Amino acid sequence: MNTKEIAENLVNWCNSDQEERCYQELYSPNIVSIEPTGDNPVANGMDEVAKKGEWWQENFEVHSRHTSEPIVAENWFSVRHEMDTTHKPSGQRSQMSEIGVYEVKDGKIVKEQFFYDEE
Numbered sequence: 001m002n003t004k005e006i007a008e009n010l011v012n013w014c015n016s017d018q019e020e021r022c023y024q025e026l027y028s029p030n031i032v033s034i035e036p037t038g039d040n041p042v043a044n045g046m047d048e049v050a051k052k053g054e055w056w057q058e059n060f061e062v063h064s065r066h067t068s069e070p071i072v073a074e075n076w077f078s079v080r081h082e083m084d085t086t087h088k089p090s091g092q093r094s095q096m097s098e099i100g101v102y103e104v105k106d107g108k109i110v111k112e113q114f115f116y117d118e119e
Contacts, residue, residue, distance in 0.1 A: 001026075001107050002107075003072055003075055003076070003077055006077075006102075006104055006109060007070035007072050007077035007102070008070065009022070009026060010026055010067070010070070010079070010102070010109075011067050011070055011079060014065070014067040014079075014081070015065075015067050023046065023049065023050075023053075026108065027049070027108060028105070028106075028108035028109060030044075030045055030110065031043075031044075031045065031046060031049055031110060031111070031112065032044055032110065033049050033052065033111075033112050033113075034113040035114055036114065036115060036116065037118050040052070058088070059087060059088055060086065061086045061088060062083060062084070062085050063084040063085065063093075064083070064084045065082065065084070067081050067082075068080040068082075075103060075105060076101065076103055077102050077104070078099055078100060078101045078102070079100050079102075080097055080098070080100075081097065081098050081100055081114075082095070082096070082097045083095070083096055083097075097116065098115060098116035099114070099115045100112055100113070100114050100115075101113050101115070
């Protein structure tokens with residue numbers, strides 16, 4: 001798959017609650033995932049990315065989400081992710097949006113980095 005096809009699949013699968021399929025089919029086993037903050041802002045490899053996903057599911061209930069159409073440039077693409085969530089430990093509901101920037105090499109996503117404001 002080329003970068004445009006990978007980007008379109010990520011958007012389609014995120015918007016149809018098939019995010020797990022993204023990790024299985026689009027991501028390199030050596031993925032690097034970067035967050036702006038947190039206890040572990042850099043996750044290296046699918047095992048660490050999976051742990052990050054488990055933490056998210058344990059701590060947030062997702063009421064709705066939407067991923068925008070991608071902007072593609074060579075081996076890079078970006079999307080806007082919007083989410084309406086409740087933080088399970090506090091019960092606080094909030095809406096957020098973030099920009100995800102993805103790098104593609106050899107037909108797989110090798111890096112993702114997220115940009116958002118911390119409240």
